[in-house]
Amino acid sequence: MDHIVTVQDAVTAFADFMEPTNAELDAIEQEMPLIVADVDLLDAQIVVIDRTPTMLDERRIRRARRRVLAAHRDLANGLAEQTGGAA
Template sequence: MKICVAVHGVDDGGIWEAAEVDLLDAQIMTIDRPATMLDERRIRRARNRVMAARRALTNRTGAVQSGGAA
C-alpha cells in the first residue's frame, strides 16, 4: 500500500514524495513486528533517498536564488 505525501507549494517532480513514501512504507512495516536486518537496510536506504532528495531540492532552490542584484 502506497501513501501519497505532498509538499505544498514545491514542484520537485515527485522526487521528494517518492522518497518520503518509501521511507514511510519501510517504517510502517516494522510497527507490528521487530525489525529484521532486511527491514533495517530498507529503512536506511529509504532514509538516504529522502536526504538525497532534500539535498537536490535545496541545491536546485539555491541555484535559482543565487542570481543576486548588481
C-alpha cells in the same frame, strides 16, 4: 413551506479560482522526488510497525532515509541555483 433548492451553483461558482496555478504545479513537480522518497520511507517503517525489524528491514529503512536526505539535498541545491544563493 420552505423549498429545498440545490446549492450546486453557489458551491461551484468559484471552482476556477480554487485550482492550483501553474507555478504551484511546477513547485509540486519539482518536489516530487522528495515526496516519493518520503512515501518509500513511510512504507518501510509501516512494514515493521508491529514486529521486530529484521536485518533486511533495517537496511530498507536506512536506504529509504538516505534517499530522503539526498532528495532534500537535491531540492535545496536546485532552489539555491534558481535563486542564485544559498537556500
